Structure formats: C-alpha cells, structure tokens
Amino acid sequence: MAGEGLSVQLAARVLDVSASGYYEWKSRAPSARSIRHALLTDAIREIHTVSRGTYGFRRVHAELTLGRGLVVAHGTVELLMARAGLKGATGRPKWVRARPDTIAMDLVDRRFARSAPNQLWVTDITEHPTAEGKVYCAVVLDTHSRRVVGWSIDSSPSAALVTNALGMAIESRKPPPGAVIHSNRGVQFGSWAFTDRAKASGLVPSMGSIGDCYDNSMIESFWSRMQVELLDRRRWKTRIELANAIFEYLEIWHNRQRRHSRLGMLTPIEFENRQLIIGA
Incomplete structure (x- = not known):
C-alpha cells in the first residue's frame, strides 16, 4: 500500500498495525528464504527463456534438479513461476467430442417403418468434391414417406449445417411432441x-452405435442413390454449381418425381397425399 503512494500512517491504522513496525520491517535485511527465492526466480527465468517459453513448472523443475543439481520442491517452482508470470506452452487443442449428456440412446434399433408421417426422422451428412473444394449436405428424411423434410448445404461440416437442416424440417412439418x-x-x-x-421442439434425440452404418441404414441408402443418380455422374467445377444441383435433386427429383419401389412406385409427396385421402 505504501508502495502505491498511500499514507503509511493511514494504512497502519486501517490494518491495525504499528507504523514503527512497518519501518522496522522495511529496514530489515532480507531473509534467507527471500534471497533463495530471488535466486531461484532468476534461474527459472533463464531456463524458461532458453526453452523459448515452452517449459512449464515440471520441466523447469527437472532442469533445476537434474541439470543444475539444485534441491527444490515442485511446489516451490510452481509458486515462483506463477509470481513471475511464467507459463509453459500448451499443446494443440484437442478435438472436442460430444459430451456424455448429449449422447442419446438408440430408440430405433434398426426398425425404421412407421405408420404415419412425423413419427421418425433420420438425419446425416454427406460430402462431395468440386474443383473449389468440398460441399457438405445435411438431410432430414421422414421414414414413413422417404420425403426429404429438411436440408442444408455448406462448405464445412459444422453444427450449424445439421441444425439448419433440422430447423427447416421443424418449421415445415411441425412435428408432434415425442417424435424421434x-x-x-x-x-x-x-x-x-x-x-x-x-x-425445444419436442423431438426426442436418438443415436446409433459408433461406426455402424446399419443403425442408420435408411439414410445411408438415400445417400447411395444420390451418389449414383447425381454426384458421381460428372465432375463439378464450383460449389455453387453442385449446391444448385443438390437442391434440384432433393426438392424436385426426389420428393416430387422419383418413384420409390417401397412406396408402391409413388413419389414421396404422392404417397403422403394418398395417405391423407385414405385417412380422411
């Protein structure tokens, strides 16, 4: 406090200590411990500088004890480095995996058939190259009618890619609470x-097991058809070119024109419309 320009008398009164005690402490010779810490701090700074700022307290301690033959505790080195503002270089950021609370159970168990729309949706990401770089596409598929109810296209496989596809499906279909x-x-x-x-939309997340494509086989089959019928039929020059082609495939060809054998050779939209008529 005195070093910051405050009155010694005022500081002593606030802290309930004597001013004379402060002046006695100030004129006292440094203790052996403080001298040793000062010398160790100088050595630590030198070692840290030689390591190009990469050494943390463990490696600094090793250099002090093994390299220089000093006797010093790990905790002392850690304390002195913290006081001196010295830190080691951290490693690369690790790949962030899904936290345990965001891992869902498999509620489907490879049984994809449903009796009505908006009971079970499946979703996944695919990628395909162009001369400019890869294009990523996320799709949400209704297992009852095989209709693409949501999709998103981007240049990176981010969380926003799949969230946007899901958002499109939710806004267009308004699924009932409990849909999977x-x-x-x-x-x-x-x-x-x-x-x-x-x-937030009342959907119940479900996840297959790790590395098993059969746990989401319906959408894997969808990607396989899209690969044969669109993606592998030519070389794509730009991302925009491929993105436009994917849009046309999903919304025009697949949903409105392509006849599906599992739907009695109806298109997904025809199948859903027919189900509405029968239900009415």
Missing part, C-alpha cells in the same frame, strides 16, 4: 445447438 430424430454419433449431432433445437 435419429442420427449417428457425429460431433455435429452431439452439439449443444442441435440437441437444444431438437428438444
């Missing part, structure tokens, strides 16, 4: 953004 959204255990589907969007 099934995915693999990709980090995008375990993200807070995706799971929060699903749960």
Whole structure:
C-alpha cells in the first residue's frame, strides 16, 4: 500500500498495525528464504527463456534438479513461476467430442417403418468434391414417406449445417411432441445447438452405435442413390454449381418425381397425399 503512494500512517491504522513496525520491517535485511527465492526466480527465468517459453513448472523443475543439481520442491517452482508470470506452452487443442449428456440412446434399433408421417426422422451428412473444394449436405428424411423434410448445404461440416437442416424440417412439418430424430454419433449431432433445437421442439434425440452404418441404414441408402443418380455422374467445377444441383435433386427429383419401389412406385409427396385421402 505504501508502495502505491498511500499514507503509511493511514494504512497502519486501517490494518491495525504499528507504523514503527512497518519501518522496522522495511529496514530489515532480507531473509534467507527471500534471497533463495530471488535466486531461484532468476534461474527459472533463464531456463524458461532458453526453452523459448515452452517449459512449464515440471520441466523447469527437472532442469533445476537434474541439470543444475539444485534441491527444490515442485511446489516451490510452481509458486515462483506463477509470481513471475511464467507459463509453459500448451499443446494443440484437442478435438472436442460430444459430451456424455448429449449422447442419446438408440430408440430405433434398426426398425425404421412407421405408420404415419412425423413419427421418425433420420438425419446425416454427406460430402462431395468440386474443383473449389468440398460441399457438405445435411438431410432430414421422414421414414414413413422417404420425403426429404429438411436440408442444408455448406462448405464445412459444422453444427450449424445439421441444425439448419433440422430447423427447416421443424418449421415445415411441425412435428408432434415425442417424435424421434435419429442420427449417428457425429460431433455435429452431439452439439449443444442441435440437441437444444431438437428438444425445444419436442423431438426426442436418438443415436446409433459408433461406426455402424446399419443403425442408420435408411439414410445411408438415400445417400447411395444420390451418389449414383447425381454426384458421381460428372465432375463439378464450383460449389455453387453442385449446391444448385443438390437442391434440384432433393426438392424436385426426389420428393416430387422419383418413384420409390417401397412406396408402391409413388413419389414421396404422392404417397403422403394418398395417405391423407385414405385417412380422411
């Protein structure tokens, strides 16, 4: 406090100590401990500088004891480095995987058939190259009619990609509470953004096991058809070119024109419309 320009008498009165005691302490010779800490701090700074700022307290301690033969505790080195503002270089950020609370159970168990729309949706991501770089596409598929109810296209496989596809499906279909959204255990589907969007809309997340494509086989089959019927039929020059082609495939060809053998050779939209007529 005195070093910051405050009155010694005022500081002593606030702290309930004597001013004479402060002046006696100030004129006292440094203790052996403080001298040793000062010398150790100088050695630590030198070692830290030689290491190009990469050494943490463990490696500094090793250099002090093994390299220089000094006797010093780990805690002392850690304390002195903290006081001197010295830190080691941290490693690369680790890949962030889905937290345990965002990993859902498999509620589908490879049984994809449903008696009505908006009971079970499946979702996944695919990628395809262009001369400019890859294009990523996320799709949400209704297992009852095989209709693409949500999709998103981007240049990176982010959590926003899958969340946008899910958001489109929710806005267009208004699923009832308890409907299931099934995915693999990709980090995008375990993200807070995706799971929060699903749960806020009353959807129940479901995830297959790790590395087993059969747990989400319906959408894997969809990607396989899209690969044969669109993606692999030519080389794509730009991302925009491919994105436009994917849009046309999903909304025009697949939903409105392509006849599906599992739907009695009806298109997904025809199948849903017929189900509405029968239900009425």
